[in-house]
Amino acid sequence: MMPPPPSDTASLTGPGRVSVCCRVRPLLPNEVAQGFQRAPWELTARSISLRERQLTRAESELLREGEGHASTKSLKTRGELRNLDHLRRPDDETIMDHVFGERATTEEVYRLAFRDIVHAAAEGMNGAILAYGQTSSGKTFSISGSTAARADGEMGDKGIIHFALEDLFAELQGKASATSGSEYLVRMSYCELYMERVNDLLRKIGPQSQNLTVKEDPEGRGFYADGLKEKIVSSAEEVLALFTEAEKRRRVAHTRYNEVSSRSHTLLTLCVECSMPLEGDVPLGEDPEPAQVTRIGRLVIVDLAGNERLEAGTEYVAESSSINKSLFFLGKVIEKLAARGSRGVAGEEGDHVPFRDSKLTRLLSVHLGGNSRTGLLVTLTPAADAVEQSLTTLRFAQKAAEVRCVAKPVLVSKEQSLIVKQREIIAQLHNQVKSLQEEVQQRASPQLSGRPVEDDLAAERQQCAAQLQALVLSSTEQGSSFVSKSREVDTVVTALHRNMDVLQKQKALVVDNMKALYKAVNDVNASLAHAAEVLRSGQDTAAAASILASAGSVPDTSVAWAPAVLELREKLQLLLAAAKDSGQLPEG
Numbered sequence: 001m002m003p004p005p006p007s008d009t010a011s012l013t014g015p016g017r018v019s020v021c022c023r024v025r026p027l028l029p030n031e032v033a034q035g036f037q038r039a040p041w042e043l044t045a046r047s048i049s050l051r052e053r054q055l056t057r058a059e060s061e062l063l064r065e066g067e068g069h070a071s072t073k074s075l076k077t078r079g080e081l082r083n084l085d086h087l088r089r090p091d092d093e094t095i096m097d098h099v100f101g102e103r104a105t106t107e108e109v110y111r112l113a114f115r116d117i118v119h120a121a122a123e124g125m126n127g128a129i130l131a132y133g134q135t136s137s138g139k140t141f142s143i144s145g146s147t148a149a150r151a152d153g154e155m156g157d158k159g160i161i162h163f164a165l166e167d168l169f170a171e172l173q174g175k176a177s178a179t180s181g182s183e184y185l186v187r188m189s190y191c192e193l194y195m196e197r198v199n200d201l202l203r204k205i206g207p208q209s210q211n212l213t214v215k216e217d218p219e220g221r222g223f224y225a226d227g228l229k230e231k232i233v234s235s236a237e238e239v240l241a242l243f244t245e246a247e248k249r250r251r252v253a254h255t256r257y258n259e260v261s262s263r264s265h266t267l268l269t270l271c272v273e274c275s276m277p278l279e280g281d282v283p284l285g286e287d288p289e290p291a292q293v294t295r296i297g298r299l300v301i302v303d304l305a306g307n308e309r310l311e312a313g314t315e316y317v318a319e320s321s322s323i324n325k326s327l328f329f330l331g332k333v334i335e336k337l338a339a340r341g342s343r344g345v346a347g348e349e350g351d352h353v354p355f356r357d358s359k360l361t362r363l364l365s366v367h368l369g370g371n372s373r374t375g376l377l378v379t380l381t382p383a384a385d386a387v388e389q390s391l392t393t394l395r396f397a398q399k400a401a402e403v404r405c406v407a408k409p410v411l412v413s414k415e416q417s418l419i420v421k422q423r424e425i426i427a428q429l430h431n432q433v434k435s436l437q438e439e440v441q442q443r444a445s446p447q448l449s450g451r452p453v454e455d456d457l458a459a460e461r462q463q464c465a466a467q468l469q470a471l472v473l474s475s476t477e478q479g480s481s482f483v484s485k486s487r488e489v490d491t492v493v494t495a496l497h498r499n500m501d502v503l504q505k506q507k508a509l510v511v512d513n514m515k516a517l518y519k520a521v522n523d524v525n526a527s528l529a530h531a532a533e534v535l536r537s538g539q540d541t542a543a544a545a546s547i548l549a550s551a552g553s554v555p556d557t558s559v560a561w562a563p564a565v566l567e568l569r570e571k572l573q574l575l576l577a578a579a580k581d582s583g584q585l586p587e588g
């Protein structure tokens with residue numbers, strides 16, 4: 001029997017086991033049109049049972065045929081079929097944390113069954129939401145919503161993903177603004193498991209995105225897909241835009257039971273890093289920075305591919321049997337973990353759990369019976385035809401509810417924290433910009449000619465310096481929220497890089513100008529000495545003036561200081577003439 005459900009005040013760590021809930025979808029219009037009958041499911045808020053054993057459609061057909069041909073021995077009578085009801089348990093009732101009928105909305109499902117998991121993730125704890133059920137039972141509808149646009153042009157129904165993202169970012173933003181010094185950073189990845197291959201759905205289809213290797217974390221934090229892209233995201237809208245784009249790369253197919261059937265398992269992972277000031281008095285050591293504690297929680301939302309009965313005529317046999325195989329291994333893992341749970345054996349002890357038998361169980365190992373707050377949604381098709389598979393699904397849920405898992409905050413060191421790394425990079429960039437600013441200012445100070453180097457350049461430089469200053473100031477003043485909002489981080493870092501590039505180009509220009517100016521002034525000096533020498537040796541002023549006429553090489557008359565050098569030449573010519581007249585010639 002399942003342990004009692006969590007109370008409203010259940011702590012963020014969860015009920016200490018996988019929480020399970022069930023959703024029965026309505027009969028679809030095409031099913032009604034085909035004459036599908038409803039199975040007599042009886043639902044309460046926490047239980048689901050069959051009022052009576054109903055014959056499946058196939059069985060009914062068989063029966064009709066049998067009754068029509070009483071002599072046919074191989075066909076079963078109604079009584080015999082009823083006796084075949086081996087699937088009924090003695091009490092024929094499954095207890096759940098929550099049971100949702102066909103009128104329940106996805107929002108209700110989310111709020112009652114999964115919201116706490118998302119809140120725990122915002123506190124830096126691991127969490128998982130998994131949807132399991134036979135094909136066409138409503139897993140994707142519950143997880144991702146309905147993609148079909150409504151007649152009014154609005155998007156279709158929202159899925160658990162939409163509500164989870166809205167909650168997660170609202171929670172994180174609330175925390176960042178309520179607690180000074182609190183910061184967060186969210187990274188997203190999205191992959192599919194298709195026929196035992198892990199494909200990155202955030203990357204374009206290509207060699208780098210397909211068939212990623214699943215590796216074991218050397219620090220004992222489960223398994224990961226090597227090379228899976230993690231994108232820093234800052235809002236629910238951003239995640240949803242990436243998700244929608246990525247969905248186009250997912251393997252789906254039209255099957256007998258579902259127009260758009262998922263042929264792969266998908267894992268949307270949100271890695272939530274929260275950094276907050278350590279509570280209480282912290283003695284000030286050598287490190288002047290206030291002490292921060294950083295937690296990283298991984299929230300994974302899994303839409304499992306539907307298991308399917310392989311019958312004659314089943315299309316996509318290889319895909320379907322691969323799906324069934326990985327779900328079989330998932331079932332085995334759950335069975336072992338449940339056995340451990342019922343014996344009260346926690347953690348790594350007890351029987352061997354075959355996590356390594358499939359990539360799905362490897363990737364989910366932390367969330368199944370480890371440090372995670374995990375919730376399972378099983379979805380059922382209401383049709384009488386599907387009763388056997390629905391009962392199998394319920395048995396899976398019942399086993400899963402015996403799996404122990406306890407979420408604890410995952411603390412990480414400074415070295416593992418991306419927030420801390422970002423802060424360091426930004427500090428480095430600030431320092432680089434500051435030293436560049438100082439260098440440019442030194443170069444730009446009034447030089448030998450006694451006038452500013454270049455008015456336009458100076459004005460541009462000043463404007464740039466002011467912009468930089470504003471950026472540096474805003475980043476320091478905004479403190480936590482600056483680092484917290486990753487898009488702003490991206491913008492600021494890009495702006496800093498851009499400004500650095502501009503400053504470096506300006507610096508190179510200033511240096512070139514300065515060199516040319518030095519050369520011109522030296523030339524003028526040399527010509528002046530030469531002209532004085534000529535005059536002293538008794539030649540006339542015309543010869544000296546012609547030497548001075550070419551004094552100071554001006555590489556390009558458009559440079560700002562060219563007129564000044566030319567003016568200087570003229571003045572020198574006049575001065576020389578005056579000096580000659582007065583007999584006072586400069587020495588060498």
Ligand SMILES: Nc1ncnc2c1ncn2[C@@H]1O[C@H](COP(=O)(O)OP(=O)(O)OP(=O)(O)O)[C@@H](O)[C@H]1O
Nearest residue numbers: 025026135136137138139140141258261262305306
């Ligand atoms: N609660 C619901 N209310 C209305 N329609 C639903 C509901 N659940 C599912 N449906 C509809 O049922 C059909 C099958 O649902 P969905 O694709 O979500 O099934 P699935 O379990 O993900 O199947 P598969 O494993 O083949 O991908 C879809 O047309 C979907 O819109």
